Amino acid sequence: MEIPNLVEKLYNTHKKNIRRFPCHTNRASAIGSPCERQLVYMRVAWEQAELTSLTSQLIFDEGNEHERIVMRDLLESGVKVIEQQTAFKDDLTNTTGHLDAVIEIETVKDQVVVGIDHPPLEFKSCSPFIFDALARYGEDEYMKAMSEMGEDYSWLKKYPAQILLYCYAKASKYGIIIFKNKSNGQMKQFILNLEENMDYLSTIFEKAKRVNKAVALFYNTDGSKKFEVDSEDAKKLLPAKINDPVDCKYCDYNVLCNPDITFGNPLRVENNPIVEKAIDEHFLFNLYRKAYDKRNEFLKVACKDVDNVIVGKWHVAGKYNKNGAWLKKITIADEMKMLQIKEEEERIKKIIDSNK
């Protein structure tokens, strides 16, 4: 019996999603890129973009599945979704996109509805590493989070422009972004205020207009191309290379662009068991530390006001310090101590019984 390789079959269905698409407008999801040359390439050389790897495609498809599930759960939770996957176009800057959703939020005061907002909602799924890093930012720190984390994960730099453009298109004072940890389903919400970020959005509009101008230089009035993008003429017209090690590394056009940069030292294999063991332990102890902190927090609550109690083999005691905080003390209960406590219990019980 010949058993088919099911994983191969599944992968083949994902491979069908690996395609390049013509791009004739600025994309809201890309216009936040710090490289205008890349944005011009997207328009004039989209067919030369590096094809997505199967690994990346699996990640994208997984993200789409998560988005579908969140949208379903959102509807089930009673949130009023008034638009889903709506196309957006800004004619002035020739920028297009798709809003994940627009929802309805009522402001209620003294049980009376005093206002209704329709903010755009953007959904992003992410790895557990990114999710954990996001946890240190407050709900209103989206710009800061994306800017700081974008230093390591360059695609995050593009996110704020997208939701701000949607806020602008929908004339909404704010937008909502939900991140979902793909490994455990945890979610985090950010709110981005349009008015506070109008200066940044203006730079995006200006950038989009510059890209449109640069793109126009590549075409004749009848729509035919004047020259190829890798020709000497084109090189004079393309915006400057940014030569950023992180942005260029993840850029789909780095082969075509050939940035003036080296992507780090060549990989080499080193046999160093002592360092390898130290790194293993470093990560292992870090896990223990996290587990310890979690248990300690639990015990702080569970043992509050618990004094002189035996729990299994442990003696739990504590007292208030001068600042009014309960200090727990947990020790192994030796037999003598257990005996003393039992005797004390018996003594008190007898007194109570004799007074009945």
Ligand code: SF4
């Ligand atoms: S490789 Fe770097 S400089 Fe070239 S288009 Fe991409 S991001 Fe810009």
